[in-house]
Structures are given as C-alpha cells and as structure tokens.
Amino acid sequence: MSTTKTPQVNEVNEFLEIASDFEDPLEVIRESLSNSYDAGATEVEITIRDRPIGSEIVIEDDGDGMDYADLESFFDLGNSTKRDPSSDAIGYKGHGTKIFYKSEEVLVNTSKEGTNLRAQMEQPWEKLNNRVMPEYEVRERSVKEGNNGTHIRITGFKSGRGFSPSSLTYNKIEHYLKWKTLAGSTAHYFTDDYHEMDIYITLGDEIDDTQETLKLDNKLEFPDEQIEPGEGKFPESRMCKHYPPRELTVETDDGDTAIIEVVGMIGGKDARNELPTYGKHSAQFGIWLAKDYIKVERVNEVISHDNEFLHFFFVANCQDIELSANREKIRNKSSSIYQAIKEELSHYLSKIASDPWFKDYLNQRRKAKLSRRAESQQSSVEDREKRILDREQFTPSNDAEVVLGLERSNREGALPKIVVEDYDPSVEVNALVKQDDSLYASSIHHKLTDHFEADKPLESVDKIICWSYGDPDQLSELERHGYHGGDITFDLNTGRIEYQNGRKHNIHIVSVEQRFQ
Amino acid sequence: MGFKQKQHDNNGFEIANQAGAARTGTLQVGDTELKTPNLFPVVNFYAGGTSSSLYGGGIHRTMKEFMNGDEVINGGDYSEYFDGVMTSVASLTDYGITKERYEEYIDTPIKERDLFDFDGVLFIDSGGFKFLGDKTLDGSDFEVDVDQRTIIEIQRKLGADLVLNLDRPIEPDDDYETRIQKARMTAQNVDQFLELTDRQKQTRYLTLHGYNYSMLNTFLTEIEKVIGKNRVHREFDGVALGSLVPLKDNKGKLITAVSDCREVLDDWGFDDLPLHVLGISSSAIPLLAAVGADTFDSSSYLHAAINGKYHTSLYNTEPLDDVDFSNCDCPVCSDDKLVNWMEGDAEYQKDKLGAVSMHNLIIQKEEISRVREAISKSGTDGLIEYFEQSLSRHKSMQQHAHRVVNDSLGGYF
Ligand SMILES: [Zn+2]
Numbered sequence: 001m002s003t004t005k006t007p008q009v010n011e012v013n014e015f016l017e018i019a020s021d022f023e024d025p026l027e028v029i030r031e032s033l034s035n036s037y038d039a040g041a042t043e044v045e046i047t048i049r050d051r052p053i054g055s056e057i058v059i060e061d062d063g064d065g066m067d068y069a070d071l072e073s074f075f076d077l078g079n080s081t082k083r084d085p086s087s088d089a090i091g092y093k094g095h096g097t098k099i100f101y102k103s104e105e106v107l108v109n110t111s112k113e114g115t116n117l118r119a120q121m122e123q124p125w126e127k128l129n130n131r132v133m134p135e136y137e138v139r140e141r142s143v144k145e146g147n148n149g150t151h152i153r154i155t156g157f158k159s160g161r162g163f164s165p166s167s168l169t170y171n172k173i174e175h176y177l178k179w180k181t182l183a184g185s186t187a188h189y190f191t192d193d194y195h196e197m198d199i200y201i202t203l204g205d206e207i208d209d210t211q212e213t214l215k216l217d218n219k220l221e222f223p224d225e226q227i228e229p230g231e232g233k234f235p236e237s238r239m240c241k242h243y244p245p246r247e248l249t250v251e252t253d254d255g256d257t258a259i260i261e262v263v264g265m266i267g268g269k270d271a272r273n274e275l276p277t278y279g280k281h282s283a284q285f286g287i288w289l290a291k292d293y294i295k296v297e298r299v300n301e302v303i304s305h306d307n308e309f310l311h312f313f314f315v316a317n318c319q320d321i322e323l324s325a326n327r328e329k330i331r332n333k334s335s336s337i338y339q340a341i342k343e344e345l346s347h348y349l350s351k352i353a354s355d356p357w358f359k360d361y362l363n364q365r366r367k368a369k370l371s372r373r374a375e376s377q378q379s380s381v382e383d384r385e386k387r388i389l390d391r392e393q394f395t396p397s398n399d400a401e402v403v404l405g406l407e408r409s410n411r412e413g414a415l416p417k418i419v420v421e422d423y424d425p426s427v428e429v430n431a432l433v434k435q436d437d438s439l440y441a442s443s444i445h446h447k448l449t450d451h452f453e454a455d456k457p458l459e460s461v462d463k464i465i466c467w468s469y470g471d472p473d474q475l476s477e478l479e480r481h482g483y484h485g486g487d488i489t490f491d492l493n494t495g496r497i498e499y500q501n502g503r504k505h506n507i508h509i510v511s512v513e514q515r516f517q
Numbered sequence: 518m519g520f521k522q523k524q525h526d527n528n529g530f531e532i533a534n535q536a537g538a539a540r541t542g543t544l545q546v547g548d549t550e551l552k553t554p555n556l557f558p559v560v561n562f563y564a565g566g567t568s569s570s571l572y573g574g575g576i577h578r579t580m581k582e583f584m585n586g587d588e589v590i591n592g593g594d595y596s597e598y599f600d601g602v603m604t605s606v607a608s609l610t611d612y613g614i615t616k617e618r619y620e621e622y623i624d625t626p627i628k629e630r631d632l633f634d635f636d637g638v639l640f641i642d643s644g645g646f647k648f649l650g651d652k653t654l655d656g657s658d659f660e661v662d663v664d665q666r667t668i669i670e671i672q673r674k675l676g677a678d679l680v681l682n683l684d685r686p687i688e689p690d691d692d693y694e695t696r697i698q699k700a701r702m703t704a705q706n707v708d709q710f711l712e713l714t715d716r717q718k719q720t721r722y723l724t725l726h727g728y729n730y731s732m733l734n735t736f737l738t739e740i741e742k743v744i745g746k747n748r749v750h751r752e753f754d755g756v757a758l759g760s761l762v763p764l765k766d767n768k769g770k771l772i773t774a775v776s777d778c779r780e781v782l783d784d785w786g787f788d789d790l791p792l793h794v795l796g797i798s799s800s801a802i803p804l805l806a807a808v809g810a811d812t813f814d815s816s817s818y819l820h821a822a823i824n825g826k827y828h829t830s831l832y833n834t835e836p837l838d839d840v841d842f843s844n845c846d847c848p849v850c851s852d853d854k855l856v857n858w859m860e861g862d863a864e865y866q867k868d869k870l871g872a873v874s875m876h877n878l879i880i881q882k883e884e885i886s887r888v889r890e891a892i893s894k895s896g897t898d899g900l901i902e903y904f905e906q907s908l909s910r911h912k913s914m915q916q917h918a919h920r921v922v923n924d925s926l927g928g929y930f
Contacts, residue, residue, distance in 0.1 A: 347909065350909075353919075354916060356928060472693055473696075473727075473734075480730055
C-alpha cells in the first residue's frame with residue numbers, strides 16, 4: 001500500500017518568517033516608495049509620529065490607486081507575481097508589503113477610477129503570533145473620477161531593537177533614503193522618459209523638530225566635477241570626475257546574456273563627503289551592484305588590488321541579479337551570470353583605473369603627502385640646527401665615505417669650505433653643512449641620481465652633496481618627465497638644480513670628486 | 518630631407534593610415550612591397566645539411582620545405598607567410614660549419630639557389646649580439662675575423678635585400694660610460710657600413726640602442742658625431758631598435774622603449790622612416806605597433822613549437838597534446854597529412870613540430886594583418902576596439918593595453 005503526500009505549507013508561519021526579516025521602520029518607507037512608484041505616483045508624502053499609544057506611519061501618494069485585485073495583492077503573500085515581471089515595477093516580487101503586518105493596525109484608503117476602497121486590518125502581528133491568519137475588512141464607496149491615490153496608515157509598528165520611530169531624525173532618513181531606496185536611483189541616467197517622483201517626509205516634532213518637512217527626489221546625483229586639484233595641503237581632496245553612464249553586455253559561456261548599466265565617479269575625500277552617507281562613510285565607497293537601480297551589495301573585489309576602493313563610487317545595475325526577500329542580499333551568487341557580471345565589471349573598472357586623470361589624481365595625492373612630509377621635516381631640520389648652534393664643537397656620528405671625502409677636500413684647500421656639522425643617515429635630509437657661516441639642509445649621496453632613486457623630496461634641501469652625478473641619461477629623463485609633479489632642470493656646469501613645484505627651489509649640487517680637481 | 522632624395526628610387530616607405538602613433542604603410546624593398554605593420558619570421562637558412570637538403574636539419578628543414586612548397590609537406594603554397602624573412606649572419610655559427618661547407622653556402626645568394634624557391638624580402642641582421650664578445654665567426658675547422666667589412670660581404674653574398682650595420686647592443690645594467698663606448702663603436706661601424714654599401718642596391722637600416730628617450734638621444738648623438746648630420750639624415754631607409762630581448766618579458770619597458778624611440782626619431786626629423794623592432798614578437802606586437810613600430814622579427818613561432826606549444830591566438834598557446842586541430846582553418850590544420858603529423862603520426866619529430874611551427878607562424882601573421890586592418894579604419898576606434906576584444910581581455914596584458922589606448926590612442930573617457 002502506498003499513499004501520496006503533499007508537503008503542507010503553514011501560511012501563518014510563512015507570514016511570520018517573512019515579516020520577521022524586517023526590523024527597521026525605514027524599511028516600511030522603502031517598500032511604500034516602491035509601491036507608490038509602481039503605481040505611477042508623482043508625489044509621495046510620508047508622515048511619522050510617535051504618539052503615546054504607539055507610532056504612526058502615514059504614506060500618501062497620487063498614484064493610480066488600487067482596486068480589489070490590487071488590494072488582495074497588497075495583503076497576500078507573493079500574489080503580486082501576477083503582474084508583468086518585465087515591467088519596471090520594483091514591488092512585483094510581492095514580499096515587501098508583509099512588513100506592514102508587524103503592527104497593531106493597517107489601514108488602507110485607496111481610490112481608483114471612481115471607486116474608493118477602505119481596508120482595515122486589526123492586530124495583525126498579535127494574531128500571527130497566536131497562529132491566526134489576520135483578516136481585513138473592506139468597505140466600498142464611489143468617489144469622483146480622477147481623484148486617484150492611496151493613503152496607508154500603519155499604527156504601532158513593531159520595530160526591532162534600536163529601530164524605533166523615535167530614534168529617527170531628518171538627517172538619518174535623508175541619507176537612508178538616498179542610500180537604500182529609489183530616492184537614490186540611478187535609473188535617470190539610463191532612460192529618457194524617466195518617471196520623476198517627489199518625496200516629502202514629515203516627522204512629528206516629538207521625533208525631530210529641526211525642520212518642517214524634508215523634500216527629496218528619486219535621483220542619485222554625484223558631487224560636481226572638479227577636474228583640477230585645489231589649493232592648500234590637500235589639493236586632491238575635492239577632485240572629482242564623473243564617468244558617464246555605460247551599458248555593458250555580459251555573456252556567459254552557456255549563452256545567457258545580461259546588461260549592466262554602470263555609472264559612477266572617482267573623487268577625493270571632500271568630494272566623497274558630499275555623497276549621502278548611511279553608516280560608516282568608508283563602508284559605502286567602492287563598486288555597488290544594484291537591482292531596480294537601487295544599490296544592494298558591494299563587489300569591491302572587481303577593483304584590482306593595487307587600487308584602493310576608497311576613491312571609487314560606482315553603481316552597476318543589473319536586472320539579472322536576484323535578491324533576498326528583504327532586498328539586503330544577492331541570492332544568485334553562485335550562478336554563472338553573476339560570475340560573468342563580476343568579470344565584465346572588473347574589465348570596465350580596470351579601464352577606469354587606467355584613465356590618465358585617475359593617475360594624475362593619485363599623483364596629486366602623493367605630491368601633497370610628500371610636501372606635508374617635507375614640511376614636517378623642515379621643523380626637524382630646525383631642531384637640529386638649534387642643537388648645532390647650542391653645542392660648542394662638531395662631533396662626528398658616522399663615517400660615510402662622501403662625508404670623509406668632503407672633509408678631506410676641505411683640508412686640501414678646496415673652496416668653498418663646506419663642513420658637515422650633523423649627519424644622520426636614517427632621516428630624509430641626512431646632513432646639515434656649514435658654508436660661509438650659514439647652515440644648509442643637505443642630502444649626501446654617492447651619486448646625484450641616488451637622491452631621486454630614493455624618492456627624496458627636493459623642497460627641503462638646499463644642497464645635494466655627492467661624489468659624482470651618475471647616469472646623465474637618467475638625469476635627462478627626470479628633466480623630460482619631471483619629479484614629484486614638478487619641473488626640474490639640471491645645470492651641471494654651474495652645479496645647480498632648478499626645481500619648480502608650486503614654489504621655485506634652487507638646489508646647489510656639490511660634486512666632491514670635482515673638489516679634488 | 519625626406520627619403521625621396523635617397524639614392525634608390527625603389528626603396529621607400531609610404532604611410533597610408535595613422536591611428537594615434539600607430540600607422541599602416543607600404544614598405545618598398547627592391548621590387549617587393551610589404552604591408553606594415555608586418556612580421557618577419559626568423560628563418561635559419563643554414564642549419565647543417567647540404568644544398569640538396571636545403572642546408573637544413575631538424576625543424577628548420579621542414580620550415581624551408583614549407584617556404585619552398587615541397588611535395589613532402591603536400592605541396593601547398595605558403596609563400597604569403599614568407600613575404601619578408603629575417604635571418605642573421607650569426608646563425609652560421611650554430612651548426613659547427615666546416616670551411617668547405619661555409620664557402621659553398623655563401624657562394625650562391627639564397628634567392629638564386631636552384632632548389633630553393635623564395636622571393637620575399639630577405640632581411641639579414643649583422644649578428645651584433647653574437648659577435649660582441651670574441652669577434653670571430655667560428656667554424657668547426659676555421660675562424661673568420663668579424664668586422665663590418667666581413668659582415669657586409671656575407672650579407673651581400675647571401676643576397677640580402679635589407680641590411681643592418683654591425684652594432685654593439687647594450688645591456689639593461691650597462692652604465693652610461695659603457696653605453697657611450699658601445700655607441701661610439703657602433704658609429705665607427707656605421708661609418709664604414711655606409712661607405713661599403715654606397716651604390717649598392719640594398720635597403721639600409723640604422724641600428725639604435727636604448728631603453729628610453731634620453732638613452733636613444735645620446736646614442737644618436739654619438740652616431741651623428743662620427744658620421745655627420747647630413748649622412749645620418751640622408752642615407753638610411755629605416756631604423757632598427759635593438760637590445761630589447763633582455764626586456765622581452767617586461768611589456769611596460771618595451772612600450773616605453775619603442776614609444777620613446779618613435780619620439781626621438783620624430784624630433785630628429787626621421788618621422789618618415791620605418792621603425793623595425795629587433796627580436797620582439799607575439800603578444801607585444803599589437804602594443805608596440807600602437808606606439809609606432811612598423812615591423813618586427815621573431816622566432817617565437819618556432820620556439821613555441823619546439824616547446825610543444827600550439828598557438829590558439831597571438832597571446833595564447835595550448836599544449837600540443839590537448840589541441841583540437843579542427844578548430845583552426847589554416848592551411849596546415851586543414852591538411853589531413855599535416856594534422857596526422859601534428860598528432861604524432863610522423864616519421865620525424867621535425868615534421869611534427871615543423872607543421873606546428875608553420876601553424877604558429879600563420880596565426881601570428883594573420884593576427885598582424887588584423888592589427889593592420891584595425892589601424893586602417895578611420896580614427897582610432899578600430900584599434901581601440903581591437904584591444905578591447907583582444908589583449909585587454911587578458912589579465913596580465915590588460916594594463917598594457919589600457920596604457921597604449923590612453924597614451925597613444927586618445928583614451929577611453
Ligand atoms: Zn592551424
């Protein structure tokens with residue numbers, strides 16, 4: 001004897017489980033915005049209050065409204081898959097609205113084509129937890145044609161720990177919306193007939209009384225471009241370049257194709273700080289994968305390891321990634337299409353990273369770092385100068401050959417007399433020398449070219465003392481390409497280096513070898 | 518001051534299209550026209566043996582049978598892949614040649630030999646690398662002292678269409694003084710070379726050595742000091758950049774050397790001259806063509822085969838045992854007999870590997886014609902697209918491809 005059994009689905013548990021994924025009242029707003037957008041709304045107003053009887057979240061839009069079938073989809077689990085999945089609708093997977101069940105009351109008041117429906121569901125969360133499927137009551141009346149729209153009120157939302165409406169601020173909401181919802185959508189870069197939607201948020205004064213209302217749109221925008229470096233100690237920090245929208249086609253070995261729509265920017269710290277921020281700033285830069293043009297997860301590994309992800313902010317949208325019910329994670333990471341998407345992005349980003357502008361930006365960074373370093377050395381040179389002035393006689397601290405050679409050349413009558421007063425090979429400006437009663441910050445090397453091979457700055461030295469010049473072709477390559485972003489000229493006949501990096505520096509070259517001739 | 522004033526009307530270089538620093542053109546050598554960029558396969562014309570075995574042993578013999586369209590290889594016509602061929606005087610020392618055989622070998626110009634049917638451009642290198650040390654051509658029972666005079670005589674006797682002076686290549690760690698010394702020695706040879714080849718019909722290339730603009734500029738300055746500004750400018754049909762073989766695995770340095778060389782030549786008013794890059798090939802070719810190299814020579818097709826590697830593209834090889842020959846429609850892989858050879862059904866290893874190396878050469882020649890086509894398209898888009906589809910898809914090559922697109926072709930953004 002045999003029997004056939006069908007596994008039973010416990011609908012209540014299903015609801016409980018899905019709703020439990022949502023913790024944050026902001027997720028209520030995220031889902032509502034998507035629903036309003038899908039209903040064609042051009043304006044959405046969201047009001048959040050924290051009342052003694054509990055919180056209240058009200059969402060009102062001027063979209064198409066709902067009929068009976070739409071209402072069913074709104075309350076049912078997974079029912080809205082009836083909609084055309086190829087449309088640009090965000091909410092079509094139909095899990096999102098179940099977040100509304102985590103409350104004490106859901107009230108929906110919606111008008112569509114002359115009919116108004118008012119649906120009320122009481123104690124949904126309590127009932128689910130008592131293993132009872134909550135029901136809702138619908139009342140119908142007719143209204144004037146054309147007065148479409150939806151009004152939803154969620155009372156007593158059950159937040160997770162630390163997520164209560166009372167902890168919200170305008171600032172937090174703004175950044176969250178721009179970061180995690182369609183308020184930060186990149187769709188407008190890719191479609192001509194982009195559907196714009198204004199979003200108004202009002203918080204009760206008991207939550208945040210710093211402003212009346214917050215108004216946002218549904219576009220992610222990058223900080224203004226600034227191609228050239230700025231002034232001051234961190235000239236690169238406001239540099240910013242936009243990389244225009246591009247469509248990349250991805251193909252897997254087994255013939256699946258997908259389109260990636262990528263747009264982004266590279267920029268310094270100040271430019272990046274103009275972006276919205278939700279959570280730690282540094283945790284946000286890099287390369288984001290997006291679905292429905294809303295960022296989901298980062299794939300910073302597509303930037304080659306020699307480039308810090310911190311300089312990049314790119315959003316790569318692909319409709320072929322699949323998301324978990326709460327939209328927090330990508331579900332199909334083991335698929336070949338996901339691998340192919342990463343591959344293609346990595347290729348695209350290596351082009352971005354090879355853009356001469358990016359190299360220049362990094363160079364500005366490096367230059368600024370070097371000049372900051374040179375500045376801090378200046379003070380250490382001053383300290384050492386002071387020590388020399390304070391002490392009575394010179395005490396040698398090491399016996400490097402060039403130093404000895406210089407001393408010997410003095411004894412043999414070479415002019416001018418150049419005396420090493422202080423020598424410390426472990427620091428960048430390794431010597432202080434005295435000539436005609438003045439002290440000069442100096443760099444002592446075997447060959448002049450060693451100074452440049454060691455990547456030492458020129459700003460902080462007055463003299464480079466060397467035995468010989470080294471490879472003249474190496475010096476003329478420096479003249480061709482510049483050094484630390486500045487122009488450099490060697491005049492070996494008069495023993496001078498002219499270095500122009502912002503300020504003009506003249507550096508005296510002392511060839512010890514020549515002092516013996 | 519252009520090449521039009523030169524002594525031979527039938528030598529010259531006509532640039533047809535430019536894409537950034539890359540260019541296509543026609544190189545006229547004697548009666549033969551070569552499309553550039555182009556690749557001269559290195560062929561060892563003397564590899565042991567006698568005239569009846571085409572002076573060939575091993576894989577070199579099979580290659581010459583391909584050049585010749587012999588019955589042995591089923592008689593196909595492979596001449597289009599040998600429109601230009603490079604060989605070196607120095608290769609004479611590879612097989613312990615006897616005095617008698619040496620004299621017989623240089624007695625008849627290669628292209629006039631009865632048993633040999635080759636009518637491409639014959640480019641004969643002086644072998645500077647090899648002769649640098651002992652300055653002798655070493656046979657099994659004789660020695661010939663090597664100087665510019667002997668070299669040019671051998672080049673002439675073998676019937677070279679295109680010749681190079683005897684040069685003194687540099688090494689990456691040579692210091693400035695050593696490089697100057699080598700440049701001066703090369704300059705002395707150049708002086709003699711010009712005198713000895715005056716009123717000869719060969720196309721003459723000047724050798725240059727250096728790894729960046731300053732080194733190349735210094736090298737040229739030394740040459741000019743010895744032979745004078747006028748002759749440096751007037752008497753050469755092209756320039757060959759040498760000493761790059763030790764850098765062959767560092768594509769970044771190769772790109773710098775070649776693009777700096779192009780820049781030096783432009784600054785010296787040599788922009789009309791074709792630039793040959795000595796001894797570098799394979800995956801570097803498209804990169805170096807993009808920064809202005811016009812011709813290349815290489816034996817990598819042959820060495821790959823000897824190492825059991827079958828080219829699936831200019832940048833990829835596959836172990837011979839894993840190859841599915843039906844994926845290639847070149848004349849070698851379309852010939853059942855040759856496929857059998859490559860699969861191991863050959864009496865001699867030379868035939869198995871000879872067929873593979875012919876296939877490898879075809880892959881390289883076809884790829885360079887794709888590079889040519891990409892440059893010929895108007896603007897730089899063709900070549901950028903070429904890199905997009907080829908080198909930039911290879912992790913190790915990507916950054917070099919991006920660099921030449923950024924430096925020479927106007928960049929991506
Ligand atoms: Zn083939």
